[in-house]
Amino acid sequence: MRAPSFHSDPHVQFLSQLLEEVSVGHLQVPRFQRPLVWKWEQRRELLRSIRDGIPIGSIMVWRTARVAIDCYEYLGPHRLSSPPDGTTHQYLLDGVQRLSTLYGALRPVSSDKTITENDEDLQADALGELNDESAKVENFQVFFDTLTRDFFNGVDDDVTPSMIPLHLVFDSIALLQFQRKFVGDGLEEAVKVSDEIARAFRDYKIPIIPITTDDVDMATRTFQRINSQGTHMSEAHMVHALTWSDSFNLNQKITEVRNGILAGLGWAGLDGDPILKACKAAFGLDVYKTNAQELSDVLKSRPDVVMEVGEALGRAAKFLNKVCRVPTPELVPYSLQIVLLTEAFRHCPVPDAAREEILYAWLWMTTYGELFAGMSGDQVQVALNDMREMLDSCRPVWTWRRPFEERPLNKSFDFRGARAKAFAFRLAAAQDGLKGDRKGTEILVDAGRRGLVHMLPWSREKRSMYSNPANRFLVQPAEAASLRENVVSGNLSPEQCEMHLVSLEALGYLQTGQYERFIEIRAANIAVLEREFVQPLVRKFAP
Template sequence: MHSNINIETQIRSLTKLLDDLRNGILQIPPFQRDFVWERDAIKDLFDSIRNNYPIGSILLWKPKTRQPWQTLKKVGSFELPTNKEQTVYLLDGYQRLSSLFGCLTNPLKSGLTYDKEEYSIFYNLYFDLEDEVFVYLRYNTPLPYQVPVHILMSTSDFRQYSRKYIEPYCDPNILDTYLDRADAFSRSLIDYKLAVIEISDADLSDAVNIFSRINSKGTDISFDWMVNALSYSENFNFAYEIDSLKEELTIFNFDTISRNNIFRCYQSAFDDKLYIDQTNIEALAKRSDFSKVVRNTTPCIKKAVEFLYKELNVVEYKLLPYNIQLVFIMTFFKYLPQPNIKQINDLKKWFWVTTYSNYFTIYSLSNQRQAFSTFISYLKGNSNEIIYYDNKNTPFKTMPLPESIILSAVRSKALILFELMHYRECSKNAPSINGLTLHKIYSMRKNSPENIIPSYSTDEGKKLMYYNNIWNSNYDDEFAFRYFLPQCTSIADIDTFLSHRKKKLIEAERDFTHKLGLNYTEIEKNG
């Protein structure tokens, strides 16, 4: 980092920031994420300002030289003018300033080009003087006590608006109250101040690095934001690559995967190293082959997710035992885009062993990296071993059967995935898959493994949700085998029924994990 970089914290008025945007002095760099706030978030923001609550600091970057970007982000549906003399870029605070600028700019007087449809949806906000709340109109015509918030930024504008739309239609007995409320909020807007941190005389990499340091203990900053800022060009936008990928993963119920976990897949695709953090992000973003490798890696990530979904029953992202497993499986398809049956079976075995053995929990980071190296050696055809063992004479062992099914626990996920695998193998026809359903056999009991039946969110899976007292119902042997259910004709109470089902689950898991070369632990513990 250069020694002549200047970082200054100032207190600026909201009106000054909005004026800088309106005059093109403050611009939005093209690598900023798109506007994603919903209307409730915008209303909450204005409510905070009305109550004079802090809304967080704003981070600006003033570079030494003008940047070569041809396309800049719009703000609150408005296209900003360019300012050739001086430009400051907004690094943090885009959602907030876009909301404020969009709502507080009068589209009929600004002279700025804007998206009318977007404006009407998000930024045509009114202040209700009756209830003192912020509203979006249900109908096109506001009530006399509903005022566009942008009108309240100007005393003269509000005076004209009041004479035309409020005073002729309001009860004189309450008119003064309305005007006092409007005046109070108007003063809140005009007097409102924010903390602004301005970085000057820094290049982009320094500014991004400072941003990440500032946010290290505050608002989360995704790794891809930093990389996108450093790698952005008119022909490549890393953030859009991730957005598009997440959209494509929706069909596999993986759209909730975090951007950082996707980023780690891309990160590990460059030099066959396992990355757990943001190590060497700047060098990565500046590689000449960055965009090419990213675009080549995207299909491998999609294949990995499809494999998890179709072959291993990870029918929702929340069922993935370890995020790091996605990095390994992505790498598998990077090296073996058309794997043979043996390679597919080896990968399945690797997945089950690493899941049941608590592999990525018991192994240190150095061992995990050694495991990745062993995995790649197998993919390159240099070894027949796909699984790394730190001591081949000591087999891995499973964690005990959990006392309660908790979807955040790896052991619970392992059991659910095993039961889904068994369910699919027992089905005469391949079941359609649409997410996960967890059915409780007896509602008055806890979420113990024996009391929970996982299934797909299919018609049959949904029927289980309406199977009251399944333990006391008539079902055939095929149904019983599919869900590890005991024959209930000889069982008199629910406790005995659940005890029998628990034994069946343990026996089935033990047989399965023994075939994987694991020692099965039968001591009951929390998990």
């Protein structure tokens, strides 16, 4: 059996050789990759670069003797061969979009076992599970027009006699036979141009960079770093590849959780990372230190845990929405709170009113105390154990961090911070309480950070005033301009003052143009409201 053509050192390889490595199974596409996300115009630009002799970048390959992960059986419309027995596993880490484009366009469909009607699931994998026009098999059929010297696909463009199928460029005899079909005055020019494009692809070379390691974490980190500006890879992608079988598909299970359980709760957009961390918690594993291989091993023995966690996550989402008035995952102050609450509702599926009250206090005390900031894996494990004990005993357990202390709001507002989100919820609560609706919360859901608008104008001399959280009003972005005009002029109605936590004293400073005093007073008033919200929880639930 012929050995693969790439070794442990970077080297340059002919494009035709690289595609052959894919064809015979020496180079595989792992399932944590998406074989097709590029649109046709992106693929055409790649082909133009090869036509013009422009470098298209290197291909990075992961070589491992010990780690076997599941790979795609199709690339575009082409069925791939299994790797020869006893060979080193070699997986494509970077360059899958380029290789999908080139393999689909340059390999003749007739020479491969093509997708049949019975291979719909595998075809969906091969086409990146996309549902738009870019996912059609025909889009891999690329033609080169000898008149325009450009590339066209088999879906959007009419095929004319001046076009040659691009897969002929690596087959001299087939290309010659096709050239005999050219007719008319431009015969000689058409033959010349078709020879030129064939030579451009036959002579094209690509740098290959092998990464040789049996360390799955190293391979995962390498992929994440080289794809930081492209396709995002989370740990879930690697676990999916390591656990995939005919009977278990992690991506599909997570999709079932999102669509079947979370979508109706407004949580369909939840990232896979907290779901995976919640699975680790359910197994009693360290949510940070457990690597993809370790999690995959236990998931293979208990794949049902994914749906068990999904159901618990759904109950946690309902609790956050109905009881805590935190309706979406983006608004949860810490993503780890999602993980711990999911474990709480897995451990205790139907908590009584007393336990729900404890969980409510736990959420806001951990938020206002910023107790998850910089938390290590060991501390998370203690917090999880405390959570289980707290639910079992129906009493507060807080052994995992310092005694509760309300953290002050940062002078510069950043909505990504837990404390800033707590502040935003107090602004929302002021509007929610006016007529018993959830108008303020709805603004947070609809607009997010865009709904927290600066009101007083910026100036170099008063930058601290401008960036102060008390200069933020919760308002629909479309209504911000008119509200800003009223704020700057001090022309706020009593209802607006109540909605936006502007006291009579603060309004007086606003009307006289004493903006700094207005910010100072409004900040103090909001701080009082926050303490009035948190302190009863502390008195009742702090151990």
